[in-house]
Amino acid sequence: MKFARLGESGSEIPVVIDDGRHYDLRPVTSDVDGEFLRTDPVGRTRAALDAGALPELPDAGSMRVGAPIARPSAVICIGMNYAAHAAESGSEPPSVPILFLKTPNTVIGPNDAVTIPRGSEKTDWEVELGVVIGSRTAYLDSPEEAAAHIAGYVLANDVSERDFQMTVSGGQWSKGKIAAGFNPTGPWLVPASELDAHGLRLRSWVNGEPRQDSNTSDMIFDVPTLVHHLSQYVTLEPGDLILTGTPQGVALSGRYPYLKPGDVVELEIEGLGRQRQEFVAWEAQR
Incomplete structure (x- = not known):
């Protein structure tokens, strides 16, 4: 499992990459930020994947790759x-x-x-x-x-x-x-x-x-x-x-x-x- 953020700068979509496929994380979190990272991100994401709650992003390969974390405080x-x-x-x-x-x-x-x-x-x-x-x-x-x-x-x-x-x-x-x-x-x-x-x-x-x-x-x-x-x-x-x-x-x-x-x-x-x-x-x- 890998977390990423795809899309234009300032409008990135949070994504999880699992078995080479890109899934939209927005049903779980608005961003890969501190709040997401402190609340069992792997467990919550795995549960959502297993439940089929995360739609696949078919055009992920053509999207800009942003920093994988939202702007940190430090x-x-x-x-x-x-x-x-x-x-x-x-x-x-x-x-x-x-x-x-x-x-x-x-x-x-x-x-x-x-x-x-x-x-x-x-x-x-x-x-x-x-x-x-x-x-x-x-x-x-x-x-x-x-x-x-x-x-x-x-x-x-x-x-x-x-x-x-x-x-x-x-x-x-x-x-x-x-x-x-x-x-x-x-x-x-x-x-x-x-x-x-x-x-x-x-x-x-x-x-x-x-x-x-x-x-x-x-x-x-x-x-x-x-x-x-x-x-x-x-x-x-x-x-x-x-x-x-x-x-x-x-x-x-x-x-x-x-x-x-x-x-x-x-x-x-x-x-x-x-x-x-x-x-x-x-x-x-x-």
């Missing part, structure tokens, strides 16, 4: 969570998780075009495992408690502008992370009960050339540790998104050029699907 990101990426960034592996934030309007569909910000010369890609929260999470006593608070997992691209992030940041990374559309997400949300997030291969390509190729088993801080750690400092709400860091192989390494208009980035995580974005030049709004 997008919380972890920096340098793979040792090799920390090394290519010129840093020692962190002893505690590094936190930065993205804004909710960074979340777009997995195949939507991404605008390179005005004045940018160092726009970069980052394939990442995303964790979607399923219940209110605060002050967990141990990492073992984290599993009960995770709705599922998504593929995400933590797009970054490195000059904004490093040079004009004032010591905070978020300036280079919060341009609108800087977080393509999806195509699906896979429930946590149906995917083991440890040991997933994750890869990226630019214009068809391989860039990143690693495994989530190489994360410095695993998913339960991250959710437990974050819960000591922030109250996570259903539908919130955590990005868990990226492996080596980004432009920041100096081995590859930064992105320019016309470049195409593709990303993939085992079990979570594939993305494709064309990067386009910024244009003044009329």
Whole structure:
């Protein structure tokens, strides 16, 4: 079972994909949002499928793929969570998780075009495992408690502008992370009960050339540790998104050029699907 949202931006239809067929979820929920995710989404959806209450969407293959979750209240990101990426960034592996934030309007569909910000010369890609929260999470006593608070997992691209992030940041990374559309997400949300997030291969390509190729088993801080750690400092709400860091192989390494208009980035995580974005030049709004 996979949850998705199909249709034009702002008018997406919630969908469940089951045995390769797309079913309209609107008899169960108006959206794949926090309220749906906190109220047994898998059980409710399975019951509706078994009862024949969800109509099939025959034209699903021709529809735009939106982000698989409605706009979250928070997008919380972890920096340098793979040792090799920390090394290519010129840093020692962190002893505690590094936190930065993205804004909710960074979340777009997995195949939507991404605008390179005005004045940018160092726009970069980052394939990442995303964790979607399923219940209110605060002050967990141990990492073992984290599993009960995770709705599922998504593929995400933590797009970054490195000059904004490093040079004009004032010591905070978020300036280079919060341009609108800087977080393509999806195509699906896979429930946590149906995917083991440890040991997933994750890869990226630019214009068809391989860039990143690693495994989530190489994360410095695993998913339960991250959710437990974050819960000591922030109250996570259903539908919130955590990005868990990226492996080596980004432009920041100096081995590859930064992105320019016309470049195409593709990303993939085992079990979570594939993305494709064309990067386009910024244009003044009329």
